[in-house]
Amino acid sequence: MDDAKLAAIVEAIVRELKASGAVQPSAPTAAPAAWTSSTPQTFPARPSSFGGSLAIDLPDPTTPEARLTPRVTNAKDPNGVRALMASTSARIGVGRAGPRYRTASLLLFQGDHAVTQDALYRDVDQRLLDEFNLFTVQTKVSNKQEYLLRPDLGRLLNDEAKRTLNEKCQKNVNVQIVVGDGLSAAAVEANLRQMFPVVRQGVQSAGLTFGTPFFVKYARVGVMNDIGEAIKPDVVILLIGERPGLGRAESMSAYMGYKPKYGDTDADRDVVCNIFENGGTNPLEAGAFVVQIAQKMRQHQSSGVKLKMAK
Numbered sequence: 001m002d003d004a005k006l007a008a009i010v011e012a013i014v015r016e017l018k019a020s021g022a023v024q025p026s027a028p029t030a031a032p033a034a035w036t037s038s039t040p041q042t043f044p045a046r047p048s049s050f051g052g053s054l055a056i057d058l059p060d061p062t063t064p065e066a067r068l069t070p071r072v073t074n075a076k077d078p079n080g081v082r083a084l085m086a087s088t089s090a091r092i093g094v095g096r097a098g099p100r101y102r103t104a105s106l107l108l109f110q111g112d113h114a115v116t117q118d119a120l121y122r123d124v125d126q127r128l129l130d131e132f133n134l135f136t137v138q139t140k141v142s143n144k145q146e147y148l149l150r151p152d153l154g155r156l157l158n159d160e161a162k163r164t165l166n167e168k169c170q171k172n173v174n175v176q177i178v179v180g181d182g183l184s185a186a187a188v189e190a191n192l193r194q195m196f197p198v199v200r201q202g203v204q205s206a207g208l209t210f211g212t213p214f215f216v217k218y219a220r221v222g223v224m225n226d227i228g229e230a231i232k233p234d235v236v237i238l239l240i241g242e243r244p245g246l247g248r249a250e251s252m253s254a255y256m257g258y259k260p261k262y263g264d265t266d267a268d269r270d271v272v273c274n275i276f277e278n279g280g281t282n283p284l285e286a287g288a289f290v291v292q293i294a295q296k297m298r299q300h301q302s303s304g305v306k307l308k309m310a311k
């Protein structure tokens with residue numbers, strides 16, 4: 001369906017909703033105050049691309065206040081419920097409406113799900129890649145849909161990528177850093193700026209050679225093998241977006257391997273995971289940590305399970 005048809009359908013639905021009184025056309029109002037479950041409000045109208053403006057009589061379920069509002073009715077210890085909710089990102093204290101979720105819980109769930117979809121389907125901002133002079137090569141995947149359906153293709157560089165790496169990259173380096181989109185563009189955007197310079201500086205001040213960095217589009221972890229074969233580095237560090245959790249899209253991992261080659265599996269790799277600020281592995285610390293691991297890999301000439309056995 002093309003955009004014009006879609007717009008016409010949406011416009012018709014909006015007209016119907018307005019006619020039925022389900023949504024009210026209105027002029028913009030002041031910004032909403034903090035929301036609590038007991039204070040129904042009308043929210044400022046957003047300009048609509050269909051002419052006029054809409055006010056949907058629902059509070060934003062994703063604000064910190066809304067997230068931490070207990071939905072349990074008649075709790076014996078309301079403050080206790082609040083404290084428990086504040087102590088975890090798990091969805092607790094959601095209460096119920098009969099056998100179902102309350103509308104606010106359902107909307108929050110859907111809002112968080114949308115965040116994960118955005119992170120997954122979006123491309124990493126080209127300006128960020130330019131900032132670090134990362135040129136792009138691609139796996140054998142040709143679009144996002146295929147990326148999701150064919151993880152095997154995301155583990156293989158396409159022929160052009162192999163030629164490009166051969167032309168542009170320094171070979172036989174001590175440490176090769178690679179950035180991959182993986183399952184979250186948001187994760188790369190949230191952490192690369194902090195982590196990349198720490199790794200580069202750490203590698204260089206350890207007296208090791210730092211390979212020509214690049215970006216792999218539609219990357220899976222296993223693509224490290226092809227990279228190892230193409231560049232022959234001692235250690236590959238692949239910074240890649242992790243599968244987003246509900247509402248948490250900015251978590252990045254550093255997967256690492258010693259002299260990765262065809263046939264290597266995850267048993268030959270190590271991972272520093274959950275890299276994000278405020279609650280995860282801080283990206284600056286993660287940068288220093290992966291340099292240490294790279295040094296250990298070189299020292300013991302192994303990675304993954306073999307490295308664990310060697311230590």
Ligand code: B12
Nearest residue numbers: 182183220221222241242243266267269270271272273274
């Ligand atoms: C999906 C997932 C899996 C899936 C992978 C299936 C698949 N083909 O995608 C399954 C369920 C098989 C799995 C298994 C394991 N996993 Co896992 N997994 C994850 C998860 C939720 C997301 C990973 C991701 O997004 N990767 C990025 C995408 C782009 O990679 P991908 O190419 O699509 O998939 C590869 C990686 O996910 C990799 N992988 C997955 N888990 C692990 C663990 C290790 C140690 C390594 C080296 C690789 C690896 O395997 C996939 C195939 O190559 C993370 C959580 C997180 N916060 O990252 C945990 C996570 C990475 N897994 C973890 C662990 C411990 C394991 C197991 C060792 C558990 C066990 N005791 O059996 C096994 C090891 C499996 C292996 N491959 O050797 C830990 C790693 C902790 C650490 N720092 O060592 C994490 C961080 C979860 C956690 N918080 O504890 N895992």
